[in-house]
Amino acid sequence: MGVKKFIELVTETLGLDEMKKSSKKKSVKNLLKKLNSKKDAISKRLKAKLSKKKTKELNEEMEIIQFQIKKGEVILKKLNS
């Protein structure tokens, strides 16, 4: 067994690659959690009576958050596969 393979084996056995991956997963999950709670908060606010300008602003923010949630889910899916 070559030195390179030995190192790879040690890295694999100690799960160093997995550690890096799981830290990224944790970051995405954290972010998704925050974004989802933000989305819920905006949904609640949109149910109340608001001015046209405010409703437009909140709808736009909702759109942005939805895009970001989608992006986060794609990243998470990639990390899980």
Added chain:
Amino acid sequence: MLRRIFLPAILIILGYGFWISPDFKEIAAGVAIFLFGMITLEEGFKAFSGGTLEKILKKSTDKLYKSIGFGFIATAIMQSSSLVSVLTISFIGAGLIGLTQGIGIILGANIGTTTGAWLMAGFGLKVKISAYAMPMLAFGVILIFQKAKSIKGIGYILAGLGFLFLGIHYMKDGFEAFKETIDLASFAVDGFKGLLIFIGIGILATVVMQSSHATIVLILAALSVGQITYDNALALTIGANIGTTITAVLGSLSSNIDGKRLAGAHLIFNVVTALVAIVLMNQIISVVDVISDFIGIANDNHTLKLAVFDSLFKVMGVIMFIPFVDKLVKFLESNLKGKDKQEVESYESVQYLNDSVLELPATAMAAIVRETKHLYINAFEIIAHGLNLKRTNILSEMELEDVIKEGYSKNIVDIDDFYEHRIKGVYGEIIDFATQAQSKMSPEDIEDLYALKIASRDIVDAVKDTKHLQKNLVKYKNNLNNHIQEQYDGIRIGLAELLRGIDVVSKMSEEDEVIVLLSKMKVNMQRYDILANGTLDNLIRNNLITNEMATSLMNDSAYAYEISKHFIAMAEIIFIDVSSDIKNLGEDMLISDEEVDKILEKGD
């Protein structure tokens, strides 16, 4: 002059020593291997200092006791107080910690060095240490040749420890053999005279070896075979403690003023502690005997008793200094002053970039991030004043319509002059420093560094765009055509909103808020683009503005768009860095231009 004589003198003394005694050769080789081990060990720890350094430092140095604990642990692990002091100077230089925290780390590092004496006295002298050295060296060197930074780091640490152990083995063997030919103990000097002479030798030995740790190991090796007396060994230990400050003083020469103040604190602390130890020498020796008895160290076990002495007098020094840390900071701040303020104000210079932060890639990176933020603060002011807006109004909760009504000055602000004095020099130094720093960086770090250089360029470009925009803002300020005035007011409102938003982002710590706000700014930037939203077409079609006005407006709208684009791009690099969660995800979470278009289409 002294430096020119110093090195040849050392080489001649060593050469003569090798000539007359092969055992001296073994001791000297042991010291050389030990020092090489320390260099290798330092290299290994540097490989692990990137990434989360800033976070760790913030959490572990926010209180004085935590700073002391951090210094103690770092030194106990790395076995080098010199490395810890040089790194602390580097942290201060990069603005990662303040002077008080730095002094705390140095106090802790002083206690941390005592672990070396305990390890050597309790373990190094009792077992055949070279048996551990060989496998460490073999494994270490194999790992050093690997590409991965962390594995390489482990390799350096293993090899470093291997060399340390091997060095100790040679020193020990050398002294044992040396004893058979020359008895150094016959040169022992008793009393106060002996105390002063051996303190001097301790200082000199540490200055030559640049390591108090190496000196103490050497003292213990000599003491273990009776080549020096216990009393003289105590004096040598005090001398080593003073000599070690020279490394910190030399390290601070290339640092900023806080780095120099820290080296000053280190010097004051060690010299005062040594003076107190000299005055209370007999009492300290009695206490050492009592402690040794209490923990079961035999009366004739001088090596372990030396370790007790080393710990006692250093802990005593730290306890003595803790109540005076704030006073020491004030004393150093009033006696060691930075550049004249007037000089700083006329041509603004960099605040965080100095040679001391080049010590570690992580501190160099942190310093460049901070300097880029400094450049952004200057640019913020120039852009605000260039748009004839008050910075304080932008940062307040005032309605933006009111912000643009209250101008900054009746006179035209000279952006060129501002640029020359507060942007150009700082930008040039950032680029120059980044080029120097990247030679020590990994490919991933170089990528981050490249992004930072782009962020600095974005800032500079935004200032230049403001200069172009300012010309017509002034020209159409009091124009009788309300439509053109309205458009220019709209540009000013849009940019004021952008500056306010960027300022909010710069102070945010919640990553979800940061990315949502930056995305909102991107949407707004597109919305204010009068070329894309049809406003300009409408004005021309209905003959509301002249052709000349249309051309100006078209150009200036493009400038405003570019300013926004540059500032948002810059914020994505320098402010997202604050949150490790998003940094971990990179650009993957940020909204793209196509997505911005989709959001705008839906909104319409």
